[in-house]
Amino acid sequence: MKQLLVALIAGSLFGAGLAFSGMADPARVQGFLDLFGRWDPTLAFVMGGAMTPMAIAWIIQRRLEKPFAGEQFSLPGTTLIDRKLTIGAVLFGTGWGISGLCPGPGFADLAINPLPALAFVAALLAGMIAHRVTS
Template sequence: MLRRVLSAIVCGLLFGAGLVASDMINPARVRAFLDVAGNWDPSLAFVMGGALITSTLAYIIRNRWQTPLFDDQFHVPPRTKPDARLVAGAALFGAGWGLVGFCPGPAIAALTTGRWQAGLFVGAMLAGMIIYRFAYARPALASR
């Protein structure tokens, strides 16, 4: 259990440091990436490419190993095909990301900058999670 928690903390800190180093905590950079008709900034594509390489390697490892190093089992979503909830959630995520330039990971990392916008976003995100948990979550989620 302790190894699992410590590995999660290390991974989170590494992820946050990568977001800060690549300036992905800057909403203006994200909006510039999404502005393909204007002053387009391709740097986010390189960050996404790096994440894709890392994820691909993780899936290769998952297919070769019986269990992960710091847990009893791999936690992979059981569904392999998108459904209406996934598509709707992705659309809402994309719309919010495009409007304000934050998504959850970079917003949490941006809290270290003291920007009030990051605090407002994270507060709204937490409120949305709480509302979802109590209003829309399936009973199976509550038993986890």
């Protein structure tokens, strides 16, 4: 129950942050990616602002024996840049540039602008299924 409550609070904070910062608006993201047009630097400030609390979280995590709502930390290992990572990054970046959405804002937009977000989330889920079937 504790894990579910922590996930609910974290997800709510993340969604509220996306909405407050305007990052759930695909036009804002596409404006950031439009380097030779009407460039919008807002996303750079949001990313920069996210780095400070994340750096603090990593420092705190190193001092903890176990997470607040779990038995052990589940942290990804560091791997080399390989073909699968490169292809995945290219696909992610292409989809992000075309739609102006990545998974977090895509799911948040289900509540804000459901029809376009539904198409994005359906494509996202189809890609996840395709990856699972082909891996």
